[in-house]
Amino acid sequence: xRFVIAPDSYKGCLTSAEAGQIMARxxxxxxxxxxxxxxxxxxxxxxxxxxxVKAAGGQLVRTQITGPLGELTESFFGIIEDSEDSxxxxxxxxxxxxxxxxxxxxxxxxxxxxxxxxxxxxxxNLGIRxxxxxxxxxxxxxxxxxxxxxxxxxxxxxxxxxxxxxGRELGALSEASFEGLDSRLSECRIIIACDVTNPLLGExxxxxxxxxxxxxxxxxxxxxxxAMRHYAxxxxxxxxxxxxxxxxxxxxxxxGFAFIALGAQLVPGAQIVEDMTGLGGLIAAxxxxxxxxxxxxxxxxxxxxxxxxxxxxKKAGKPVTLISGSLGEGSEELHAHFTGCFSIVRAxxxxxxxxxxxxxxxxxxxxxxxxxxxxxxxxxxQTGNPDE
Numbered sequence: 001x002r003f004v005i006a007p008d009s010y011k012g013c014l015t016s017a018e019a020g021q022i023m024a025r026x027x028x029x030x031x032x033x034x035x036x037x038x039x040x041x042x043x044x045x046x047x048x049x050x051x052x053v054k055a056a057g058g059q060l061v062r063t064q065i066t067g068p069l070g071e072l073t074e075s076f077f078g079i080i081e082d083s084e085d086s087x088x089x090x091x092x093x094x095x096x097x098x099x100x101x102x103x104x105x106x107x108x109x110x111x112x113x114x115x116x117x118x119x120x121x122x123x124x125n126l127g128i129r130x131x132x133x134x135x136x137x138x139x140x141x142x143x144x145x146x147x148x149x150x151x152x153x154x155x156x157x158x159x160x161x162x163x164x165x166x167g168r169e170l171g172a173l174s175e176a177s178f179e180g181l182d183s184r185l186s187e188c189r190i191i192i193a194c195d196v197t198n199p200l201l202g203e204x205x206x207x208x209x210x211x212x213x214x215x216x217x218x219x220x221x222x223x224x225x226x227a228m229r230h231y232a233x234x235x236x237x238x239x240x241x242x243x244x245x246x247x248x249x250x251x252x253x254x255x256g257f258a259f260i261a262l263g264a265q266l267v268p269g270a271q272i273v274e275d276m277t278g279l280g281g282l283i284a285a286x287x288x289x290x291x292x293x294x295x296x297x298x299x300x301x302x303x304x305x306x307x308x309x310x311x312x313x314k315k316a317g318k319p320v321t322l323i324s325g326s327l328g329e330g331s332e333e334l335h336a337h338f339t340g341c342f343s344i345v346r347a348x349x350x351x352x353x354x355x356x357x358x359x360x361x362x363x364x365x366x367x368x369x370x371x372x373x374x375x376x377x378x379x380x381x382q383t384g385n386p387d388e
Contacts, residue, residue, distance in 0.1 A: 001377065003027055004286040006039040006279060008293040008305040009047050010325050013358040016040035016047055017054045022359055023290055023323070026366035030374050037282045041291070041305040043269030044193030045136025046093040052132070053078040053089065055277040063122055065115035066150075068096035068139045069105065070166070077119055079128070080276070087130045087276075088123035092252055093137035095119055096146075098214060101139045106215030108141035108224065109168040113255055117150025124184045132272055133259070134193040135252040141211050141224050142167040143200070143231050144258020152180040155234075167253075171227030176234040190264035193272045195303055198250030200243075200257045201229050206250035214253065228254060235261055270308035280312050288373060289313045289320040290366070296322060296341065298330025310337045323365055325358065342369060 005027075007019040014022070020038035027034055040051035053060060058080035067073030078089035093099075095115040098106070120131065140146070146165025149155060155163040156175040163169045198204050207216065207224040216224060232244045239261060243249060248266040249257035256266060274280055283289055291309040293300070300307050306322055313320035319339040327334075327343045334341045344361035 001031055001287045001373070002035045002285060003288050003290060004037045004039060004279070004282045005290045006041050006309045007291050007323075008041045008043070010292070010294040010358055010362070012294065013325075013355040014362070016042060016051050018359075019292060019362060022362050023292070023366045026363045027370045029367055030370040037286070039273070039277050039279050039282065041270065041273055041309070042134070042193075043136060043195055043305055044091070044134030044272075045269075046091065046097065046099075048091040048134035048136070048193060048269065049076065049078040049089050049094065052080060052273065052276055055273070056080045056082075058089070061122075061126075063119060065095060065118040065122075066112065066146075067115055068100050068111040070112055070114070070164075073100070073115070075115065075119065077123065079126075085130060086126075086128050087132060088120075088128045089132045090116070090119055090123070091134040091136075092116060092255065093134070096140050097137045098139040099137070106139065107220075108139070108211055108214045108216050108253060109166070109220060111140045111142065111167060111214070112146035112165045113138070113140050113142055113144055113253075113258075114146035114150045114165045116255070117147035120147075121151060121182065124182065124188075129184070129188045131188060131190045132193060132276070133190065133264075134269060135196070135255055136194075136269070138252040138255065139214055140167065140255070141207055141214060141216065141228075141253035143170060143206070143228050143254030144261075145170060145231065147255065148181075148258050148261075151185065152182045153178050154180050167224060170231040171223065173231055173234055176238045178238055185262060190259065190262060191272060192248075192251075192256065192259050192264050192266045193269035194248050194251045194256060194266045195268050195270075196251040196256070197247040199245050199247065200232055200249040200254055201225060204250070206254045209250065210253060232257065268303070270303075270305050274308070274312070279309075280316070283309075283312050283318055284316040286318055289318050290323065291320060292323040292362075294325040295328055296324040296326075296331055296334060297328030298333055300334060301337070307337065321369055323362065323369065340369070
């Protein structure tokens with residue numbers, strides 16, 4: 001049989017690549033002659049580089065860049081070769097991500113996206129002119145000020161000094177200039193992996209919606225939104241075009257705004273993975289599809305990665321099995337889209353115990369499903385209906 005395994009990460013315990021390998025092992029335990037394609041999925045957040053590099057046979061590049069708090073930190077990006085040229089794959093979560101900031105130090109006034117600009121510049125130095133950049137999981141709310149500064153844009157503060165690129169500086173800006181912007185950017189095609197459609201400003205914008213989870217107090221949310229409005233006005237006047245209401249400009253604390261200012265294209269993360277890995281074609285040639293995530297519930301149907309995989313399987317007329325860490329509220333609604341939905345939890349236990357047992361439980365659950373598939377196909381062959 002031919003299988004495609006395309007899981008999301010099981011957050012807190014397994015990357016999408018690790019989950020795929022575990023599921024493949026379980027399938028081979030029951031069907032050793034199976035042909036298995038593992039396509040780790042990611043949506044632009046943590047794990048995007050790892051997923052795409054593994055799926056496309058790329059390589060990792062280790063870097064030293066400015067971290068979210070302004071400190072020197074180690075990070076990475078990926079390089080993938082295709083029929084045209086090299087593509088740099090970058091994830092914001094690995095450069096200025098929320099987990100990189102201790103909880104007691106989370107304050108979007110004090111964080112920066114400068115390291116992202118430094119990473120892009122390093123890829124430019126390697127001759128790369130195509131980029132796929134994931135925006136999920138940032139600790140920042142600087143509107144991309146830090147990134148633009150690292151790429152050569154100049155922002156002056158009201159006291160005459162140059163802005164360094166932190167959230168606290170947005171309201172104190174007096175001038176913006178893109179004259180010094182790295183000229184090589186004009187040669188680039190930048191694709192942004194982003195499932196967020198929020199505008200930059202207002203109650204649905206970056207500061208209001210995402211600021212609190214990054215440590216912003218209610219007072220800071222108001223201050224940041226007003227400062228972002230001031231910053232947006234400077235940038236829009238400099239570029240002579242309105243940008244702030246474009247869907248996705250509020251992503252990653254306003255990084256979407258900065259990227260759109262650079263001419264980037266925002267695309268759903270799952271679509272990028274599909275395009276770069278040929279997932280649709282693999283599913284069309286498969287007999288069965290497996291996917292999964294840490295927790296599946298009603299929200300899975302609102303564009304999460306397993307749902308995207310299910311839609312591709314439906315289009316190709318292939319059965320698709322969902323194996324998740326747990327099934328939550330509204331999970332019964334998933335049955336209309338998946339051939340079967342399974343939770344790997346084997347017995348009542350706490351979260352820590354489930355995380356520790358995730359590898360074993362995922363293996364055993366997948367193996368049980370594989371036995372069911374094996375015997376179903378065996379029975380079909382015996383009755384002369386192999387396609388049932």
